[in-house]
Amino acid sequence: MPERVETPASLSRTITRDQGLVWHPYAPLDGPAPYAVRAASGVRLTLEDERGTIHEVVDAMASWWCAVHGYRHPTLDAAAHAQIDRFSHVMFGGLTHDPAVDLAERLVAMAPGPMAHVFFADSGSVSVEVALKLALQFQSAAGRPARQRFLTVRGGYHGDTFAAMSVCDPVDGMHSAFPGVLARHSFAPRPPSARLVVHDGEQHWEYDEVELAVWRDAVWETARLQRDELAAVIVEPVLQGAGGMHVYPPECLRALREIADEFDLLLILDEIATGFGRTGRLFAAEWADTRPDIICVGKALTGGYLSLAAVLTTADVGAVITASDFRALLHGPTFMANPLACSIANASLALLEKRWQHDVSRVASALDDGLQPARALASVSDVRTIGAVGVIQLHGPVDVTAVTRAAIERRVWVRPFRDLVYTMPPYVSTSDDVATICNGLVGAVREVHG
Numbered sequence: 001m002p003e004r005v006e007t008p009a010s011l012s013r014t015i016t017r018d019q020g021l022v023w024h025p026y027a028p029l030d031g032p033a034p035y036a037v038r039a040a041s042g043v044r045l046t047l048e049d050e051r052g053t054i055h056e057v058v059d060a061m062a063s064w065w066c067a068v069h070g071y072r073h074p075t076l077d078a079a080a081h082a083q084i085d086r087f088s089h090v091m092f093g094g095l096t097h098d099p100a101v102d103l104a105e106r107l108v109a110m111a112p113g114p115m116a117h118v119f120f121a122d123s124g125s126v127s128v129e130v131a132l133k134l135a136l137q138f139q140s141a142a143g144r145p146a147r148q149r150f151l152t153v154r155g156g157y158h159g160d161t162f163a164a165m166s167v168c169d170p171v172d173g174m175h176s177a178f179p180g181v182l183a184r185h186s187f188a189p190r191p192p193s194a195r196l197v198v199h200d201g202e203q204h205w206e207y208d209e210v211e212l213a214v215w216r217d218a219v220w221e222t223a224r225l226q227r228d229e230l231a232a233v234i235v236e237p238v239l240q241g242a243g244g245m246h247v248y249p250p251e252c253l254r255a256l257r258e259i260a261d262e263f264d265l266l267l268i269l270d271e272i273a274t275g276f277g278r279t280g281r282l283f284a285a286e287w288a289d290t291r292p293d294i295i296c297v298g299k300a301l302t303g304g305y306l307s308l309a310a311v312l313t314t315a316d317v318g319a320v321i322t323a324s325d326f327r328a329l330l331h332g333p334t335f336m337a338n339p340l341a342c343s344i345a346n347a348s349l350a351l352l353e354k355r356w357q358h359d360v361s362r363v364a365s366a367l368d369d370g371l372q373p374a375r376a377l378a379s380v381s382d383v384r385t386i387g388a389v390g391v392i393q394l395h396g397p398v399d400v401t402a403v404t405r406a407a408i409e410r411r412v413w414v415r416p417f418r419d420l421v422y423t424m425p426p427y428v429s430t431s432d433d434v435a436t437i438c439n440g441l442v443g444a445v446r447e448v449h450g
């Protein structure tokens with residue numbers, strides 16, 4: 001019998017019970033201890049560390065870019081309570097309800113391009129699966145059944161289920177871990193980088209025209225050579241998120257639209273991270289007035305309260321599916337259009353519509369100012385912002401545990417990855433909250449990496 005080790009009362013029971021029992025995202029069972037959340041309100045989290053010490057921190061991550069209105073927002077709480085008092089869930093096969101229909105109407109009205117139909121999914125990854133299926137069914141119904149591959153760019157991230165993974169960057173997406181299962185799609189080069197700069201109060205995109213032309217020609221050539229096999233193009237518009245917080249010229253979206261039209265491909269825009277104002281446009285597609293055929297939304301859709309995503313498409317695509325042999329889009333999750341999630345999403349989007357522009361521009365200018373000092377650090381290779389997104393890129397990998405701890409000491413919760421220490425604050429953050437975040441990030445990077 002191993003000797004029983006008494007846990008000192010001062011250690012966090014939640015954390016010691018968690019360790020070795022529960023897997024965390026992309027983390028080993030015996031990895032660094034997580035922090036326990038004791039409370040969450042507004043933009044603040046109350047965290048307990050391993051030793052039982054309590055820290056009140058500003059959430060620089062908005063819970064992976066979802067909690068745009070902060071925690072325990074009275075309007076969202078009220079919407080959740082009201083729907084719980086009616087019904088929390090019913091199946092969607094053969095049944096419908098106001099929360100779903102209201103939300104579908106709202107999404108169709110908000111979305112870029114003439115969207116006409118909505119499919120509700122239960123997570124971002126599942127919505128990507130559905131979008132890919134929709135494109136395959138569309139091509140088959142349009143008499144092009146051999147078109148079964150997708151064209152995308154390097155550096156993308158579209159989720160963790162198998163089809164979504166297959167269009168993620170092959171290296172970052174760790175395709176080598178699942179060699180026999182992942183479909184082989186077509187990867188064009190990552191689009192060139194761009195910078196959104198403000199000049200005399202006007203926003204301008206700065207990028208290298210030559211790089212852009214070379215990129216466009218490469219994608220065009222790939223599409224031309226593989227046209228008979230390709231069903232659709234899928235990309236994250238303007239900002240590649242989990243694939244590296246890479247900002248690229250909106251002009252690339254115009255090029256992709258032209259390529260899609262030329263070679264009869266559908267254009268799928270994954271707006272799961274960029275949708276609902278994050279980049280400074282309601283949808284990132286609007287930076288280039290792009291008219292996608294299919295859009296995926298998720299993350300901020302419910303203000304971070306519940307998992308919900310949606311796939312939107314045009315009347316043309318819908319008509320082709322309805323006229324096909326199958327007649328239906330072949331998917332149907334158990335928790336499709338969950339009424340509780342839809343009610344909260346309706347409340348969240350109503351709030352968002354009133355104030356996102358004002359909020360995002362306040363956060364954006366506070367990030368621009370607050371991250372400036374990072375440019376002077378020896379460990380930093382680039383500092384960039386777009387809308388309510390701020391990124392500090394280092395010359396090498398971040399010491400995640402040390403930077404996280406150093407930021408918590410400065411009252412900020414941040415979760416770096418690879419060579420990136422970034423923030424996507426809740427939109428309700430005040431300029432002071434954003435200043436706290438920026439000081440925390442810059443101070444932590446300086447302390448740990450120099």
Ligand SMILES: *Cc1c(COP(=O)(O)O)cnc(C)c1O
Pocket residue numbers: 123124125126128157158159160236241242270271272273274298299
């Ligand atoms: C987060 C994300 C996804 C996956 O969403 P989940 O809800 O985690 O399944 C897909 N695409 C993009 C662009 C994302 O940022």
